Amino acid sequence: MKRRNTHQRQVILDILRQEHVHPTADQLYEEVKKAVPAISKGTVYRNLKILEEMGLINVLKLERNRHQYEYRRVNHSHFHCESCGAIFDIDVRFDAELDSNFISLTGFQVSHHNLEFHGLCQDCQNKQKNKTEEEPN
Amino acid sequence: MKRRNTHQRQVILDILRQEHVHPTADQLYEEVKKAVPAISKGTVYRNLKILEEMGLINVLKLERNRHQYEYRRVNHSHFHCESCGAIFDIDVRFDAELDSNFISLTGFQVSHHNLEFHGLCQDCQNKQKNKTEEEPN
DNA sequence: TTAGATGCAAAGGGTTTGCAACGTC
DNA sequence: GACGTTGCAAACCCTTTGCATCTAA
Numbered sequence: 001m002k003r004r005n006t007h008q009r010q011v012i013l014d015i016l017r018q019e020h021v022h023p024t025a026d027q028l029y030e031e032v033k034k035a036v037p038a039i040s041k042g043t044v045y046r047n048l049k050i051l052e053e054m055g056l057i058n059v060l061k062l063e064r065n066r067h068q069y070e071y072r073r074v075n076h077s078h079f080h081c082e083s084c085g086a087i088f089d090i091d092v093r094f095d096a097e098l099d100s101n102f103i104s105l106t107g108f109q110v111s112h113h114n115l116e117f118h119g120l121c122q123d124c125q126n127k128q129k130n131k132t133e134e135e136p137n
Numbered sequence: 138m139k140r141r142n143t144h145q146r147q148v149i150l151d152i153l154r155q156e157h158v159h160p161t162a163d164q165l166y167e168e169v170k171k172a173v174p175a176i177s178k179g180t181v182y183r184n185l186k187i188l189e190e191m192g193l194i195n196v197l198k199l200e201r202n203r204h205q206y207e208y209r210r211v212n213h214s215h216f217h218c219e220s221c222g223a224i225f226d227i228d229v230r231f232d233a234e235l236d237s238n239f240i241s242l243t244g245f246q247v248s249h250h251n252l253e254f255h256g257l258c259q260d261c262q263n264k265q266k267n268k269t270e271e272e273p274n
Numbered sequence: 275t276t277a278g279a280t281g282c283a284a285a286g287g288g289t290t291t292g293c294a295a296c297g298t299c
Numbered sequence: 300g301a302c303g304t305t306g307c308a309a310a311c312c313c314t315t316t317g318c319a320t321c322t323a324a
Contacts (some may be wrong), residue, residue, distance in 0.1 A: 001277090001278075002277085002278075002324090003278080003279095004277090004278055004279065004322080004323050004324075005323075005324095006278090006279060006280080006322085006323075008279080008280075009279085024313090025313075025314080026313080038280090038281075039280085039281080040280070040281045040282060040283095041281095041282095041313095041314085042280080042281070042282075042283090042314090042315075042316080043279080043280055043281070045313090045314060045315070046279080046280085046315085046316095047279090049315095050279095061198035061199075062198075064204075064289085065288080065289070065290095065312075065313065066312090066313065066314095067201075067313090067314095079239075079243070079245050079247075082248065088245075090239075090243060094235070094238045094239070094242065095235070098231070098232070098252075098254075099254070101231045102216075102227075102231070102254050105231065106216070106227060107259075108216050108225075108254065108256055108258070108259075109256045109257050109262060110216075110254050110255070110256040111219065111255050111256045111257075112254075112255055112256075113252065113253060113254045113255065114251075114252070114253045114255070115235075115250065115251070115252050116250060116251045117235075117236070117239050117245065117247050117249075117250045118247070118248055118249055118250065118251065119245055119246045119247040119248045119249075120246050120248075121245070122244075122245075125246060138302095138303075139299090139302090139303075140303080140304095141297080141298050141299070141302090141303055141304070142298075142299090143297080143298075143303090143304060143305080144297095145304080145305075146304090161288090162288075162289080163288080175305090175306075176305085176306080177305070177306045177307065177308095178288095178289085178306095178307095179289090179290075179291080179305080179306070179307075179308090180304080180305055180306070182288090182289060182290070183290085183291095183304080183305085184304095186290095201314090202287075202288065202313080202314070202315095203287090203288060203289095204288085204289090
């Protein structure tokens with residue numbers, strides 16, 4: 001199927017192309033409306049699926065029951081804060097040999113891998129610390 | 138909150154404790170019914186959430202719009218077939234230093250990481266190969 | 275001209291939840 | 300007896316889809 005270049009799809013991709021942005025479909029919808037007020041949610045969802053098929057964006061499945069989207073960049077992974085849900089982009093180099101190691105160990109044919117780190121971001125660490133100091137046992 | 142030890146929760150955990158099992162909530166529900174015919178889906182979902190909080194199981198978010206569950210084991214990652222959706226458990230040793238490398242590089246406080254490889258499993262590779270041979274251009 | 279894309283609204287489907295009854299400790 | 304848990308069914312909410320209309324090429 002020959003894809004056409006629509007204004008709506010272009011706007012969606014432009015928004016995702018900003019660095020360190022990982023909106024949900026709904027947040028994206030609200031953002032796109034500023035440029036294309038008449039856009040419908042269905043169009044957002046359809047285009048997200050198309051852009052994913054085209055390999056231009058990634059789908060992140062970090063939170064329960066909803067997806068987040070990002071522009072596809074090479075060599076980066078994510079840190080996900082378990083408390084506030086924030087996502088940090090991490091430019092990794094330390095996982096460069098994972099795929100080849102995996103292939104030589106298992107014989108599987110690998111197209112790509114997904115690597116996420118989970119923990120507490122600095123803000124949430126501070127909040128926890130303050131809370132503990134305020135309410136000592 | 139002090140958790141009680143119910144038959145339903147025990148059966149759910151027992152099923153998940155089998156090796157290489159990654160059922161969806163619905164598949165699990167069907168399976169649990171064999172031992173507890175009157176169980177409801179709500180109970181399955183509630184217990185899955187509780188078992189996750191207790192750190193006894195992991196939630197896999199590989200397929201669109203549904204979760205899969207597994208008993209938590211240390212030091213293993215997954216291979217996910219992009220064609221048939223099968224999940225293979227991989228006992229990894231090659232990612233042992235990921236967390237410490239990540240911490241020393243970024244300063245984040247890491248509790249754990251999630252590593253998935255994606256590609257084609259052997260069966261699906263063969264199917265593709267046969268198809269190509271049957272229908273040459 | 276024509277097939278892909280859009281807007282709208284309804285439908286789908288996995289997951290959550292309110293409530294009365296029940297079971298564990 | 301207290302309170303966590305269950306079954307049931309309805310509600311939720313994110314996502315998909317059918318259809319008439321529009322539009323990029």
